[in-house]
Amino acid sequence: MNKVLEVNDLHVSFDTYAGEVKAVRGVSFDLNEGEILAIVGESGSGKSVTAQTIMKLNPMPPTRIVSGEILLGDIDIVKASEREMMAIRGNEVSMIFQDPMTCLNPTMQVGKQLTEAIRHHKKLSKDEAYREAIRLLNIVRIPNSKQRVLQYPHEFSGGMRQRVMIAMALSCEPKLLIADEPTTALDVTIQAQIMELLMEIRENTNTSIIIITHDLGVVASIADRVAVMYGGKIVESGSSEDIFYHPSHPYTKALLESLPKTDMDKNKRLASIAGTPPDLLNPPAGCPFAGRCKYTMKICIPHMPPDFEPGKKHKAACWLLHKDCPDPEPASAIGG
Ligand code: SF4
Numbered sequence: 001m002n003k004v005l006e007v008n009d010l011h012v013s014f015d016t017y018a019g020e021v022k023a024v025r026g027v028s029f030d031l032n033e034g035e036i037l038a039i040v041g042e043s044g045s046g047k048s049v050t051a052q053t054i055m056k057l058n059p060m061p062p063t064r065i066v067s068g069e070i071l072l073g074d075i076d077i078v079k080a081s082e083r084e085m086m087a088i089r090g091n092e093v094s095m096i097f098q099d100p101m102t103c104l105n106p107t108m109q110v111g112k113q114l115t116e117a118i119r120h121h122k123k124l125s126k127d128e129a130y131r132e133a134i135r136l137l138n139i140v141r142i143p144n145s146k147q148r149v150l151q152y153p154h155e156f157s158g159g160m161r162q163r164v165m166i167a168m169a170l171s172c173e174p175k176l177l178i179a180d181e182p183t184t185a186l187d188v189t190i191q192a193q194i195m196e197l198l199m200e201i202r203e204n205t206n207t208s209i210i211i212i213t214h215d216l217g218v219v220a221s222i223a224d225r226v227a228v229m230y231g232g233k234i235v236e237s238g239s240s241e242d243i244f245y246h247p248s249h250p251y252t253k254a255l256l257e258s259l260p261k262t263d264m265d266k267n268k269r270l271a272s273i274a275g276t277p278p279d280l281l282n283p284p285a286g287c288p289f290a291g292r293c294k295y296t297m298k299i300c301i302p303h304m305p306p307d308f309e310p311g312k313k314h315k316a317a318c319w320l321l322h323k324d325c326p327d328p329e330p331a332s333a334i335g336g
């Protein structure tokens with residue numbers, strides 16, 4: 001399989017009055033053609049910053065890529081000029097966001113916006129681009145596309161607007177589509193439909209997709225691979241099967257425990273993870289999860305756990321996986 005993206009030891013910081021906030025601290029992952037990767041984590045884990053850095057969309061400054069590589073084919077995005085980035089954005093890589101309204105022009109018919117986006121990337125006449133717009137609306141399963149092109153964004157529901165955004169993102173036939181919390185503002189049924197649509201797009205076009213989400217449940221049926229971020233780091237990564245059925249990191253386990261098991265549970269109070277994420281202005285020297293983990297050991301606080309490999313292509317950064325680690329039962333743990 002062809003590798004579409006390779007991120008190596010990426011560090012990204014924000015310079016603030018209080019000092020340097022180390023938002024992304026040594027993130028590495030790769031993505032093959034036609035693969036769907038979910039990057040999951042709480043807010044402040046560094047997942048969105050990672051995604052925006054791939055597009056170089058972070059406001060710079062105060063955001064600063066400290067070190068690392070982001071290889072998209074032969075190009076290292078870290079070193080790419082703004083001019084090169086303009087060619088990459090929307091040609092090779094497209095992005096969709098949580099709130100489509102921020103990207104759609106409320107005063108312009110949807111078809112016109114799509115046609116303009118298409119003509120920006122392809123040398124097509126107005127008529128050809130218009131036909132292409134209708135074709136894209138069909139691909140994202142917007143019914144009555146011929147009438148819908150004449151409507152304005154406010155005439156679309158939230159889910160339909162997100163479909164328009166996906167059509168817009170597909171207009172340049174990107175190699176990589178990044179979706180940052182694409183369904184967070186939508187209700188559960190619509191969420192599932194949008195995920196299904198992304199899967200269909202992958203099947204039909206072989207586009208690689210990164211989905212950024214705080215909700216592990218949303219990506220359960222769609223992701224091939226999952227990377228769990230915490231405190232600016234990927235603490236566990238593996239196939240969906242590894243993460244959902246054989247999680248190794250206590251944080252991943254806690255995230256899974258906090259998911260509703262059935263639709264009934266959604267009304268109940270879910271188990272939440274006690275405590276707060278680490279302060280990335282003064283990131284801990286050791287495991288970022290040590291303050292909230294129920295297995296915290298002496299070694300966890302001063303020493304950062306390396307990546308252990310509980311399985312093939314399955315990585316987790318937790319001292320419990322060290323071969324000499326004692327049995328992690330509460331008697332030997334101080335977190336209780
Ligand atoms: Fe981190 Fe230690 Fe808990 Fe593992 S056991 S998650 S290394 S605090």
Ligand code: MG
Binds near residue numbers: 048180181
């Ligand atoms: Mg975010």
